Amino acid sequence: MNLPPISGAAAGTRAHRTATRLLVGVTAAWALLVALGQLLSGRWWLWLLPDLAPPPAFVAVPVLLFALACAVTRGRTRRWLLPALAVLLVAGVGRAGLHWGALVPGAGPGAAPGQALRVFSWNTLYWDTTDDPDAFHRYLRSKDADVYLLQEHLGWEDGKHKEIDRLARLRAEFPGYHLVARGELVTLSRYPVVAAPPVGPGRAPGASASWRERFEWNKVLRTDVDVAGTVVSFYNVHVPVQLDIERSWLSPGFYGVVRATDPVRKEHYAALLGDARANPHPLLISGDFNTTPAMGDLAGLREAFRDALPASSSFLPGTWGVGGLPLWRLDWTFTDEALRVHRYALVSAAACSVRNRPRPAVAAGRGRG
Incomplete structure:
Protein backbone atom coordinates (compact mmCIF):
# COMPACT_ATOMS: atom_id res chain seq x y z
CA MET A 1 0.00 0.00 0.00
CA GLY A 97 23.60 27.03 48.03
CA LEU A 98 24.77 29.94 45.89
CA HIS A 99 26.12 33.18 47.35
CA TRP A 100 24.50 35.83 45.17
CA GLY A 101 26.16 38.65 47.10
CA ALA A 102 29.52 37.55 45.70
CA LEU A 103 28.37 38.81 42.28
CA VAL A 104 27.88 42.39 43.51
CA PRO A 105 30.96 44.50 42.65
CA GLY A 106 32.69 45.80 45.76
CA ALA A 107 30.46 43.79 48.10
CA GLY A 108 33.11 41.26 49.10
CA PRO A 109 34.40 40.98 52.66
CA GLY A 110 37.05 43.43 53.73
CA ALA A 111 40.03 42.76 55.93
CA ALA A 112 39.27 41.49 59.41
CA PRO A 113 40.31 43.78 62.26
CA GLY A 114 43.40 42.83 64.19
CA GLN A 115 41.48 41.86 67.34
CA ALA A 116 39.19 39.42 65.50
CA LEU A 117 39.31 35.77 66.49
CA ARG A 118 40.63 33.39 63.86
CA VAL A 119 38.75 30.07 63.81
CA PHE A 120 39.72 27.07 61.70
CA SER A 121 37.25 24.20 61.26
CA TRP A 122 38.37 20.99 59.54
CA ASN A 123 37.14 17.46 59.02
CA THR A 124 40.58 15.85 58.90
CA LEU A 125 39.35 12.64 57.22
CA TYR A 126 40.98 10.15 59.58
CA TRP A 127 43.47 12.56 61.13
CA ASP A 128 47.03 11.86 60.03
CA THR A 129 46.45 8.17 59.29
CA THR A 130 46.13 8.91 55.55
CA ASP A 131 48.82 11.63 55.46
CA ASP A 132 52.39 12.23 56.41
CA PRO A 133 52.08 13.14 60.13
CA ASP A 134 54.70 15.88 59.86
CA ALA A 135 52.92 17.46 56.89
CA PHE A 136 49.60 17.14 58.71
CA HIS A 137 50.77 19.08 61.76
CA ARG A 138 52.71 21.56 59.63
CA TYR A 139 49.48 22.31 57.76
CA LEU A 140 47.57 22.82 61.00
CA ARG A 141 50.20 25.18 62.40
CA SER A 142 50.21 27.20 59.17
CA LYS A 143 46.61 28.29 59.84
CA ASP A 144 47.71 30.11 63.01
CA ALA A 145 44.17 29.99 64.38
CA ASP A 146 43.05 31.09 67.81
CA VAL A 147 40.56 28.22 67.90
CA TYR A 148 40.71 24.94 65.98
CA LEU A 149 37.57 22.82 65.60
CA LEU A 150 38.75 19.42 64.34
CA GLN A 151 36.71 16.36 63.44
CA GLU A 152 37.60 12.69 62.83
CA HIS A 153 40.33 12.10 65.37
CA LEU A 154 40.14 8.42 64.43
CA GLY A 155 41.34 5.87 61.89
CA TRP A 156 39.75 3.46 59.42
CA GLU A 157 40.64 -0.21 59.41
CA ASP A 158 38.88 -3.28 57.98
CA GLY A 159 35.82 -1.24 57.08
CA LYS A 160 35.38 0.15 60.60
CA HIS A 161 36.26 3.26 62.55
CA LYS A 162 39.26 2.72 64.78
CA GLU A 163 40.34 4.50 67.94
CA ILE A 164 43.60 6.43 67.76
CA ASP A 165 45.38 8.70 70.23
CA ARG A 166 47.39 11.55 68.71
CA LEU A 167 46.68 14.05 71.48
CA ALA A 168 50.18 14.01 72.97
CA ARG A 169 51.65 14.95 69.57
CA LEU A 170 49.01 17.65 69.15
CA ARG A 171 49.84 19.18 72.54
CA ALA A 172 53.53 19.17 71.66
CA GLU A 173 52.84 20.88 68.32
CA PHE A 174 50.67 23.56 69.96
CA PRO A 175 52.35 24.57 73.23
CA GLY A 176 50.28 26.96 75.30
CA TYR A 177 47.00 25.90 73.69
CA HIS A 178 44.17 24.40 75.72
CA LEU A 179 42.84 21.09 74.38
CA VAL A 180 39.44 19.44 74.82
CA ALA A 181 38.69 16.06 73.19
CA ARG A 182 35.52 13.99 73.26
CA GLY A 183 34.84 11.05 70.98
CA GLU A 184 36.23 11.96 67.54
CA LEU A 185 36.06 15.73 68.19
CA VAL A 186 39.02 17.86 69.24
CA THR A 187 39.02 21.58 70.04
CA LEU A 188 42.19 23.64 70.53
CA SER A 189 42.12 27.15 71.95
CA ARG A 190 44.75 29.82 72.61
CA TYR A 191 42.40 31.18 75.27
CA PRO A 192 41.56 29.46 78.56
CA VAL A 193 38.73 26.92 78.48
CA VAL A 194 36.33 27.57 81.36
CA ALA A 195 33.81 24.78 80.63
CA ALA A 196 33.00 21.96 78.22
CA PRO A 197 29.42 20.95 79.05
CA PRO A 198 28.07 17.86 77.25
CA VAL A 199 25.39 18.52 74.67
CA GLY A 200 22.30 16.36 74.23
CA PRO A 201 23.04 12.70 73.47
CA GLY A 202 26.61 13.34 74.57
CA ARG A 203 25.34 13.15 78.13
CA ALA A 204 24.60 9.43 77.83
CA PRO A 205 28.01 7.70 78.02
CA GLY A 206 29.53 7.62 81.46
CA ALA A 207 33.19 7.66 82.40
CA SER A 208 33.43 3.91 81.83
CA ALA A 209 31.90 4.02 78.35
CA SER A 210 33.80 2.40 75.50
CA TRP A 211 35.41 4.46 72.76
CA ARG A 212 32.73 3.23 70.33
CA GLU A 213 29.99 4.59 72.60
CA ARG A 214 31.78 7.93 73.00
CA PHE A 215 32.30 8.11 69.25
CA GLU A 216 28.66 7.44 68.41
CA TRP A 217 27.12 9.69 71.05
CA ASN A 218 29.44 12.70 70.96
CA LYS A 219 28.83 14.57 67.72
CA VAL A 220 28.69 18.04 69.27
CA LEU A 221 31.55 19.33 71.42
CA ARG A 222 30.78 22.61 73.15
CA THR A 223 33.75 24.50 74.55
CA ASP A 224 33.33 27.73 76.54
CA VAL A 225 36.41 29.92 76.17
CA ASP A 226 37.41 33.05 78.10
CA VAL A 227 38.33 35.62 75.44
CA ALA A 228 39.68 38.73 77.19
CA GLY A 229 37.06 38.54 79.94
CA THR A 230 34.13 37.44 77.76
CA VAL A 231 33.04 33.81 77.61
CA VAL A 232 32.47 32.66 74.01
CA SER A 233 31.02 29.22 73.20
CA PHE A 234 32.37 27.21 70.30
CA TYR A 235 30.39 24.24 69.00
CA ASN A 236 32.47 21.65 67.16
CA VAL A 237 30.03 19.53 65.09
CA HIS A 238 30.11 16.35 63.02
CA VAL A 239 26.62 15.10 62.14
CA PRO A 240 26.66 11.42 61.07
CA VAL A 241 26.56 10.75 57.34
CA GLN A 242 23.18 9.44 56.17
CA LEU A 243 24.25 6.49 53.99
CA ASP A 244 26.86 3.77 53.59
CA ILE A 245 28.52 4.21 50.20
CA GLU A 246 30.16 0.78 50.54
CA ARG A 247 26.75 -0.90 50.17
CA SER A 248 24.85 -1.37 46.91
CA TRP A 249 21.77 0.83 46.63
CA LEU A 250 19.97 -2.32 45.44
CA SER A 251 20.52 -4.06 48.78
CA PRO A 252 18.07 -3.84 51.72
CA GLY A 253 21.00 -3.05 54.00
CA PHE A 254 21.61 0.22 52.15
CA TYR A 255 18.14 1.49 53.04
CA GLY A 256 18.37 0.02 56.53
CA VAL A 257 21.39 2.26 57.22
CA VAL A 258 19.54 5.34 55.93
CA ARG A 259 16.48 4.57 58.05
CA ALA A 260 18.54 3.90 61.19
CA THR A 261 20.72 6.99 60.75
CA ASP A 262 17.88 9.48 60.24
CA PRO A 263 16.65 9.56 63.90
CA VAL A 264 20.27 9.74 65.10
CA ARG A 265 20.90 12.79 62.90
CA LYS A 266 17.67 14.40 64.12
CA GLU A 267 18.61 13.77 67.75
CA HIS A 268 21.98 15.48 67.37
CA TYR A 269 20.45 18.39 65.48
CA ALA A 270 17.78 18.85 68.15
CA ALA A 271 20.35 18.70 70.95
CA LEU A 272 22.60 21.25 69.25
CA LEU A 273 19.74 23.63 68.50
CA GLY A 274 18.27 23.36 71.99
CA ASP A 275 21.59 23.95 73.74
CA ALA A 276 22.59 26.84 71.48
CA ARG A 277 19.24 28.60 71.86
CA ALA A 278 19.52 28.40 75.66
CA ASN A 279 23.17 29.50 75.71
CA PRO A 280 23.59 33.04 77.17
CA HIS A 281 27.10 33.46 75.73
CA PRO A 282 28.14 34.66 72.27
CA LEU A 283 28.55 31.54 70.18
CA LEU A 284 29.93 30.07 67.00
CA ILE A 285 28.79 26.73 65.52
CA SER A 286 30.97 25.07 62.90
CA GLY A 287 31.80 21.68 61.48
CA ASP A 288 30.85 18.94 59.06
CA PHE A 289 27.06 18.60 59.01
CA ASN A 290 26.89 16.13 56.10
CA THR A 291 23.96 18.26 54.97
CA THR A 292 23.57 20.17 51.72
CA PRO A 293 21.86 23.57 51.31
CA ALA A 294 18.87 21.76 49.79
CA MET A 295 18.12 19.66 52.86
CA GLY A 296 15.50 20.55 55.45
CA ASP A 297 17.61 19.22 58.34
CA LEU A 298 19.28 22.64 58.66
CA ALA A 299 16.04 24.62 58.84
CA GLY A 300 16.15 25.19 62.61
CA LEU A 301 19.75 26.40 62.68
CA ARG A 302 19.32 28.60 59.61
CA GLU A 303 16.31 30.27 61.19
CA ALA A 304 17.82 30.76 64.65
CA PHE A 305 21.39 31.77 63.74
CA ARG A 306 23.39 33.59 61.10
CA ASP A 307 25.08 31.72 58.29
CA ALA A 308 28.66 32.96 57.81
CA LEU A 309 28.32 32.82 54.01
CA PRO A 310 27.72 36.59 53.49
CA ALA A 311 31.31 37.15 54.67
CA SER A 312 32.60 34.97 51.82
CA SER A 313 33.73 35.99 48.34
CA SER A 314 32.79 32.63 46.80
CA PHE A 315 29.71 32.41 44.53
CA LEU A 316 29.61 28.61 44.73
CA PRO A 317 31.02 27.67 48.13
CA GLY A 318 32.04 24.03 48.12
CA THR A 319 33.46 21.77 50.81
CA TRP A 320 32.64 18.51 49.01
CA GLY A 321 33.50 17.61 45.48
CA VAL A 322 34.91 15.14 42.99
CA GLY A 323 38.50 14.89 41.80
CA GLY A 324 39.60 17.79 43.97
CA LEU A 325 36.94 20.11 42.52
CA PRO A 326 34.71 21.53 45.30
CA LEU A 327 31.05 21.45 44.25
CA TRP A 328 28.80 22.32 47.20
CA ARG A 329 28.72 22.71 50.96
CA LEU A 330 28.38 19.97 53.53
CA ASP A 331 30.16 22.11 56.14
CA TRP A 332 28.57 25.12 57.80
CA THR A 333 29.38 27.93 60.20
CA PHE A 334 26.76 29.86 62.18
CA THR A 335 26.94 32.62 64.79
CA ASP A 336 24.47 34.49 66.93
CA GLU A 337 24.00 38.26 66.82
CA ALA A 338 26.68 38.86 69.44
CA LEU A 339 29.42 37.71 67.05
CA ARG A 340 30.16 39.32 63.72
CA VAL A 341 31.91 37.29 61.04
CA HIS A 342 34.33 39.53 59.16
CA ARG A 343 35.65 36.92 56.76
CA TYR A 344 34.63 33.39 55.83
CA ALA A 345 36.94 31.51 53.49
CA LEU A 346 37.16 27.94 52.25
CA VAL A 347 40.84 27.11 52.12
CA SER A 348 42.34 24.14 50.30
CA ALA A 349 43.98 21.30 52.18
CA ALA A 350 45.68 20.00 49.02
CA ALA A 351 49.11 20.66 50.47
CA CYS A 352 48.31 18.18 53.19
CA SER A 353 46.46 15.48 51.26
CA VAL A 354 44.36 15.22 48.13
CA ARG A 355 41.80 13.34 50.20
CA ASN A 356 41.15 16.30 52.47
CA ARG A 357 38.55 18.72 51.19
CA PRO A 358 38.50 22.50 51.74
CA ARG A 359 37.82 23.74 55.23
CA PRO A 360 36.07 26.86 56.49
CA ALA A 361 38.30 29.47 58.07
CA VAL A 362 36.46 32.19 59.97
CA ALA A 363 37.60 35.54 61.31
CA ALA A 364 35.03 36.65 63.87
CA GLY A 365 34.86 39.63 66.20
CA ARG A 366 32.66 40.39 69.17
CA GLY A 367 30.00 43.03 68.93
CA ARG A 368 26.73 43.56 67.15
CA GLY A 369 27.01 42.74 63.47
Whole structure:
Protein backbone atom coordinates (compact mmCIF):
# COMPACT_ATOMS: atom_id res chain seq x y z
CA MET A 1 0.00 0.00 0.00
CA ASN A 2 1.40 3.40 -0.94
CA LEU A 3 1.12 6.05 1.80
CA PRO A 4 1.08 9.72 0.95
CA PRO A 5 4.37 11.42 1.80
CA ILE A 6 4.49 13.49 4.94
CA SER A 7 5.14 17.11 4.16
CA GLY A 8 7.99 18.99 5.83
CA ALA A 9 5.48 21.25 7.58
CA ALA A 10 3.56 18.28 9.02
CA ALA A 11 6.75 16.62 10.21
CA GLY A 12 7.89 19.86 11.81
CA THR A 13 4.56 20.27 13.58
CA ARG A 14 4.73 16.72 14.92
CA ALA A 15 8.28 17.22 16.18
CA HIS A 16 7.25 20.50 17.81
CA ARG A 17 4.33 18.84 19.59
CA THR A 18 6.57 16.03 20.82
CA ALA A 19 9.16 18.50 22.10
CA THR A 20 6.48 20.56 23.82
CA ARG A 21 4.96 17.52 25.52
CA LEU A 22 8.38 16.38 26.66
CA LEU A 23 9.18 19.81 28.05
CA VAL A 24 5.86 20.00 29.89
CA GLY A 25 6.41 16.50 31.30
CA VAL A 26 9.91 17.29 32.56
CA THR A 27 8.65 20.55 34.09
CA ALA A 28 5.83 18.69 35.87
CA ALA A 29 8.27 16.08 37.19
CA TRP A 30 10.64 18.77 38.46
CA ALA A 31 7.78 20.68 40.08
CA LEU A 32 6.72 17.47 41.86
CA LEU A 33 10.28 16.88 43.09
CA VAL A 34 10.55 20.45 44.41
CA ALA A 35 7.12 20.32 46.08
CA LEU A 36 7.76 16.96 47.72
CA GLY A 37 11.15 18.19 48.87
CA GLN A 38 9.57 21.16 50.59
CA LEU A 39 7.14 18.82 52.36
CA LEU A 40 9.36 15.83 53.15
CA SER A 41 12.96 17.00 53.43
CA GLY A 42 14.06 16.74 57.05
CA ARG A 43 10.83 14.91 57.92
CA TRP A 44 10.86 11.52 56.16
CA TRP A 45 13.93 9.31 56.34
CA LEU A 46 13.68 8.08 52.73
CA TRP A 47 13.86 11.63 51.41
CA LEU A 48 17.48 11.74 52.54
CA LEU A 49 18.23 10.04 49.20
CA PRO A 50 16.51 12.54 46.84
CA ASP A 51 18.13 15.21 49.00
CA LEU A 52 21.49 14.08 47.62
CA ALA A 53 20.68 15.85 44.34
CA PRO A 54 23.24 18.57 43.52
CA PRO A 55 21.95 21.80 45.14
CA PRO A 56 22.89 24.04 42.15
CA ALA A 57 20.41 22.00 40.11
CA PHE A 58 17.58 23.84 41.88
CA VAL A 59 18.58 26.91 39.89
CA ALA A 60 20.19 25.31 36.83
CA VAL A 61 17.23 23.07 35.92
CA PRO A 62 14.53 25.83 35.91
CA VAL A 63 16.86 28.15 33.97
CA LEU A 64 17.53 25.47 31.35
CA LEU A 65 13.85 24.59 31.06
CA PHE A 66 12.96 28.28 30.79
CA ALA A 67 15.39 28.72 27.90
CA LEU A 68 14.01 25.64 26.14
CA ALA A 69 10.44 26.83 26.72
CA CYS A 70 11.26 30.16 25.08
CA ALA A 71 12.65 28.32 22.07
CA VAL A 72 10.04 25.57 21.73
CA THR A 73 6.65 26.64 23.09
CA ARG A 74 4.20 29.21 21.84
CA GLY A 75 0.69 30.44 22.43
CA ARG A 76 -1.23 29.29 25.48
CA THR A 77 1.40 26.74 26.51
CA ARG A 78 4.07 29.41 26.69
CA ARG A 79 1.81 31.79 28.63
CA TRP A 80 1.41 29.37 31.55
CA LEU A 81 4.69 27.42 31.32
CA LEU A 82 7.05 30.39 31.59
CA PRO A 83 5.44 31.77 34.80
CA ALA A 84 5.44 28.25 36.27
CA LEU A 85 9.17 27.91 35.60
CA ALA A 86 9.77 31.35 37.11
CA VAL A 87 8.04 30.16 40.30
CA LEU A 88 10.19 27.01 40.35
CA LEU A 89 13.30 29.16 39.95
CA VAL A 90 12.34 31.38 42.88
CA ALA A 91 11.52 28.30 44.98
CA GLY A 92 14.93 26.82 44.21
CA VAL A 93 17.10 29.85 44.94
CA GLY A 94 17.25 29.20 48.68
CA ARG A 95 18.14 25.53 48.17
CA ALA A 96 20.88 25.98 45.59
CA GLY A 97 23.60 27.03 48.03
CA LEU A 98 24.77 29.94 45.89
CA HIS A 99 26.12 33.18 47.35
CA TRP A 100 24.50 35.83 45.17
CA GLY A 101 26.16 38.65 47.10
CA ALA A 102 29.52 37.55 45.70
CA LEU A 103 28.37 38.81 42.28
CA VAL A 104 27.88 42.39 43.51
CA PRO A 105 30.96 44.50 42.65
CA GLY A 106 32.69 45.80 45.76
CA ALA A 107 30.46 43.79 48.10
CA GLY A 108 33.11 41.26 49.10
CA PRO A 109 34.40 40.98 52.66
CA GLY A 110 37.05 43.43 53.73
CA ALA A 111 40.03 42.76 55.93
CA ALA A 112 39.27 41.49 59.41
CA PRO A 113 40.31 43.78 62.26
CA GLY A 114 43.40 42.83 64.19
CA GLN A 115 41.48 41.86 67.34
CA ALA A 116 39.19 39.42 65.50
CA LEU A 117 39.31 35.77 66.49
CA ARG A 118 40.63 33.39 63.86
CA VAL A 119 38.75 30.07 63.81
CA PHE A 120 39.72 27.07 61.70
CA SER A 121 37.25 24.20 61.26
CA TRP A 122 38.37 20.99 59.54
CA ASN A 123 37.14 17.46 59.02
CA THR A 124 40.58 15.85 58.90
CA LEU A 125 39.35 12.64 57.22
CA TYR A 126 40.98 10.15 59.58
CA TRP A 127 43.47 12.56 61.13
CA ASP A 128 47.03 11.86 60.03
CA THR A 129 46.45 8.17 59.29
CA THR A 130 46.13 8.91 55.55
CA ASP A 131 48.82 11.63 55.46
CA ASP A 132 52.39 12.23 56.41
CA PRO A 133 52.08 13.14 60.13
CA ASP A 134 54.70 15.88 59.86
CA ALA A 135 52.92 17.46 56.89
CA PHE A 136 49.60 17.14 58.71
CA HIS A 137 50.77 19.08 61.76
CA ARG A 138 52.71 21.56 59.63
CA TYR A 139 49.48 22.31 57.76
CA LEU A 140 47.57 22.82 61.00
CA ARG A 141 50.20 25.18 62.40
CA SER A 142 50.21 27.20 59.17
CA LYS A 143 46.61 28.29 59.84
CA ASP A 144 47.71 30.11 63.01
CA ALA A 145 44.17 29.99 64.38
CA ASP A 146 43.05 31.09 67.81
CA VAL A 147 40.56 28.22 67.90
CA TYR A 148 40.71 24.94 65.98
CA LEU A 149 37.57 22.82 65.60
CA LEU A 150 38.75 19.42 64.34
CA GLN A 151 36.71 16.36 63.44
CA GLU A 152 37.60 12.69 62.83
CA HIS A 153 40.33 12.10 65.37
CA LEU A 154 40.14 8.42 64.43
CA GLY A 155 41.34 5.87 61.89
CA TRP A 156 39.75 3.46 59.42
CA GLU A 157 40.64 -0.21 59.41
CA ASP A 158 38.88 -3.28 57.98
CA GLY A 159 35.82 -1.24 57.08
CA LYS A 160 35.38 0.15 60.60
CA HIS A 161 36.26 3.26 62.55
CA LYS A 162 39.26 2.72 64.78
CA GLU A 163 40.34 4.50 67.94
CA ILE A 164 43.60 6.43 67.76
CA ASP A 165 45.38 8.70 70.23
CA ARG A 166 47.39 11.55 68.71
CA LEU A 167 46.68 14.05 71.48
CA ALA A 168 50.18 14.01 72.97
CA ARG A 169 51.65 14.95 69.57
CA LEU A 170 49.01 17.65 69.15
CA ARG A 171 49.84 19.18 72.54
CA ALA A 172 53.53 19.17 71.66
CA GLU A 173 52.84 20.88 68.32
CA PHE A 174 50.67 23.56 69.96
CA PRO A 175 52.35 24.57 73.23
CA GLY A 176 50.28 26.96 75.30
CA TYR A 177 47.00 25.90 73.69
CA HIS A 178 44.17 24.40 75.72
CA LEU A 179 42.84 21.09 74.38
CA VAL A 180 39.44 19.44 74.82
CA ALA A 181 38.69 16.06 73.19
CA ARG A 182 35.52 13.99 73.26
CA GLY A 183 34.84 11.05 70.98
CA GLU A 184 36.23 11.96 67.54
CA LEU A 185 36.06 15.73 68.19
CA VAL A 186 39.02 17.86 69.24
CA THR A 187 39.02 21.58 70.04
CA LEU A 188 42.19 23.64 70.53
CA SER A 189 42.12 27.15 71.95
CA ARG A 190 44.75 29.82 72.61
CA TYR A 191 42.40 31.18 75.27
CA PRO A 192 41.56 29.46 78.56
CA VAL A 193 38.73 26.92 78.48
CA VAL A 194 36.33 27.57 81.36
CA ALA A 195 33.81 24.78 80.63
CA ALA A 196 33.00 21.96 78.22
CA PRO A 197 29.42 20.95 79.05
CA PRO A 198 28.07 17.86 77.25
CA VAL A 199 25.39 18.52 74.67
CA GLY A 200 22.30 16.36 74.23
CA PRO A 201 23.04 12.70 73.47
CA GLY A 202 26.61 13.34 74.57
CA ARG A 203 25.34 13.15 78.13
CA ALA A 204 24.60 9.43 77.83
CA PRO A 205 28.01 7.70 78.02
CA GLY A 206 29.53 7.62 81.46
CA ALA A 207 33.19 7.66 82.40
CA SER A 208 33.43 3.91 81.83
CA ALA A 209 31.90 4.02 78.35
CA SER A 210 33.80 2.40 75.50
CA TRP A 211 35.41 4.46 72.76
CA ARG A 212 32.73 3.23 70.33
CA GLU A 213 29.99 4.59 72.60
CA ARG A 214 31.78 7.93 73.00
CA PHE A 215 32.30 8.11 69.25
CA GLU A 216 28.66 7.44 68.41
CA TRP A 217 27.12 9.69 71.05
CA ASN A 218 29.44 12.70 70.96
CA LYS A 219 28.83 14.57 67.72
CA VAL A 220 28.69 18.04 69.27
CA LEU A 221 31.55 19.33 71.42
CA ARG A 222 30.78 22.61 73.15
CA THR A 223 33.75 24.50 74.55
CA ASP A 224 33.33 27.73 76.54
CA VAL A 225 36.41 29.92 76.17
CA ASP A 226 37.41 33.05 78.10
CA VAL A 227 38.33 35.62 75.44
CA ALA A 228 39.68 38.73 77.19
CA GLY A 229 37.06 38.54 79.94
CA THR A 230 34.13 37.44 77.76
CA VAL A 231 33.04 33.81 77.61
CA VAL A 232 32.47 32.66 74.01
CA SER A 233 31.02 29.22 73.20
CA PHE A 234 32.37 27.21 70.30
CA TYR A 235 30.39 24.24 69.00
CA ASN A 236 32.47 21.65 67.16
CA VAL A 237 30.03 19.53 65.09
CA HIS A 238 30.11 16.35 63.02
CA VAL A 239 26.62 15.10 62.14
CA PRO A 240 26.66 11.42 61.07
CA VAL A 241 26.56 10.75 57.34
CA GLN A 242 23.18 9.44 56.17
CA LEU A 243 24.25 6.49 53.99
CA ASP A 244 26.86 3.77 53.59
CA ILE A 245 28.52 4.21 50.20
CA GLU A 246 30.16 0.78 50.54
CA ARG A 247 26.75 -0.90 50.17
CA SER A 248 24.85 -1.37 46.91
CA TRP A 249 21.77 0.83 46.63
CA LEU A 250 19.97 -2.32 45.44
CA SER A 251 20.52 -4.06 48.78
CA PRO A 252 18.07 -3.84 51.72
CA GLY A 253 21.00 -3.05 54.00
CA PHE A 254 21.61 0.22 52.15
CA TYR A 255 18.14 1.49 53.04
CA GLY A 256 18.37 0.02 56.53
CA VAL A 257 21.39 2.26 57.22
CA VAL A 258 19.54 5.34 55.93
CA ARG A 259 16.48 4.57 58.05
CA ALA A 260 18.54 3.90 61.19
CA THR A 261 20.72 6.99 60.75
CA ASP A 262 17.88 9.48 60.24
CA PRO A 263 16.65 9.56 63.90
CA VAL A 264 20.27 9.74 65.10
CA ARG A 265 20.90 12.79 62.90
CA LYS A 266 17.67 14.40 64.12
CA GLU A 267 18.61 13.77 67.75
CA HIS A 268 21.98 15.48 67.37
CA TYR A 269 20.45 18.39 65.48
CA ALA A 270 17.78 18.85 68.15
CA ALA A 271 20.35 18.70 70.95
CA LEU A 272 22.60 21.25 69.25
CA LEU A 273 19.74 23.63 68.50
CA GLY A 274 18.27 23.36 71.99
CA ASP A 275 21.59 23.95 73.74
CA ALA A 276 22.59 26.84 71.48
CA ARG A 277 19.24 28.60 71.86
CA ALA A 278 19.52 28.40 75.66
CA ASN A 279 23.17 29.50 75.71
CA PRO A 280 23.59 33.04 77.17
CA HIS A 281 27.10 33.46 75.73
CA PRO A 282 28.14 34.66 72.27
CA LEU A 283 28.55 31.54 70.18
CA LEU A 284 29.93 30.07 67.00
CA ILE A 285 28.79 26.73 65.52
CA SER A 286 30.97 25.07 62.90
CA GLY A 287 31.80 21.68 61.48
CA ASP A 288 30.85 18.94 59.06
CA PHE A 289 27.06 18.60 59.01
CA ASN A 290 26.89 16.13 56.10
CA THR A 291 23.96 18.26 54.97
CA THR A 292 23.57 20.17 51.72
CA PRO A 293 21.86 23.57 51.31
CA ALA A 294 18.87 21.76 49.79
CA MET A 295 18.12 19.66 52.86
CA GLY A 296 15.50 20.55 55.45
CA ASP A 297 17.61 19.22 58.34
CA LEU A 298 19.28 22.64 58.66
CA ALA A 299 16.04 24.62 58.84
CA GLY A 300 16.15 25.19 62.61
CA LEU A 301 19.75 26.40 62.68
CA ARG A 302 19.32 28.60 59.61
CA GLU A 303 16.31 30.27 61.19
CA ALA A 304 17.82 30.76 64.65
CA PHE A 305 21.39 31.77 63.74
CA ARG A 306 23.39 33.59 61.10
CA ASP A 307 25.08 31.72 58.29
CA ALA A 308 28.66 32.96 57.81
CA LEU A 309 28.32 32.82 54.01
CA PRO A 310 27.72 36.59 53.49
CA ALA A 311 31.31 37.15 54.67
CA SER A 312 32.60 34.97 51.82
CA SER A 313 33.73 35.99 48.34
CA SER A 314 32.79 32.63 46.80
CA PHE A 315 29.71 32.41 44.53
CA LEU A 316 29.61 28.61 44.73
CA PRO A 317 31.02 27.67 48.13
CA GLY A 318 32.04 24.03 48.12
CA THR A 319 33.46 21.77 50.81
CA TRP A 320 32.64 18.51 49.01
CA GLY A 321 33.50 17.61 45.48
CA VAL A 322 34.91 15.14 42.99
CA GLY A 323 38.50 14.89 41.80
CA GLY A 324 39.60 17.79 43.97
CA LEU A 325 36.94 20.11 42.52
CA PRO A 326 34.71 21.53 45.30
CA LEU A 327 31.05 21.45 44.25
CA TRP A 328 28.80 22.32 47.20
CA ARG A 329 28.72 22.71 50.96
CA LEU A 330 28.38 19.97 53.53
CA ASP A 331 30.16 22.11 56.14
CA TRP A 332 28.57 25.12 57.80
CA THR A 333 29.38 27.93 60.20
CA PHE A 334 26.76 29.86 62.18
CA THR A 335 26.94 32.62 64.79
CA ASP A 336 24.47 34.49 66.93
CA GLU A 337 24.00 38.26 66.82
CA ALA A 338 26.68 38.86 69.44
CA LEU A 339 29.42 37.71 67.05
CA ARG A 340 30.16 39.32 63.72
CA VAL A 341 31.91 37.29 61.04
CA HIS A 342 34.33 39.53 59.16
CA ARG A 343 35.65 36.92 56.76
CA TYR A 344 34.63 33.39 55.83
CA ALA A 345 36.94 31.51 53.49
CA LEU A 346 37.16 27.94 52.25
CA VAL A 347 40.84 27.11 52.12
CA SER A 348 42.34 24.14 50.30
CA ALA A 349 43.98 21.30 52.18
CA ALA A 350 45.68 20.00 49.02
CA ALA A 351 49.11 20.66 50.47
CA CYS A 352 48.31 18.18 53.19
CA SER A 353 46.46 15.48 51.26
CA VAL A 354 44.36 15.22 48.13
CA ARG A 355 41.80 13.34 50.20
CA ASN A 356 41.15 16.30 52.47
CA ARG A 357 38.55 18.72 51.19
CA PRO A 358 38.50 22.50 51.74
CA ARG A 359 37.82 23.74 55.23
CA PRO A 360 36.07 26.86 56.49
CA ALA A 361 38.30 29.47 58.07
CA VAL A 362 36.46 32.19 59.97
CA ALA A 363 37.60 35.54 61.31
CA ALA A 364 35.03 36.65 63.87
CA GLY A 365 34.86 39.63 66.20
CA ARG A 366 32.66 40.39 69.17
CA GLY A 367 30.00 43.03 68.93
CA ARG A 368 26.73 43.56 67.15
CA GLY A 369 27.01 42.74 63.47
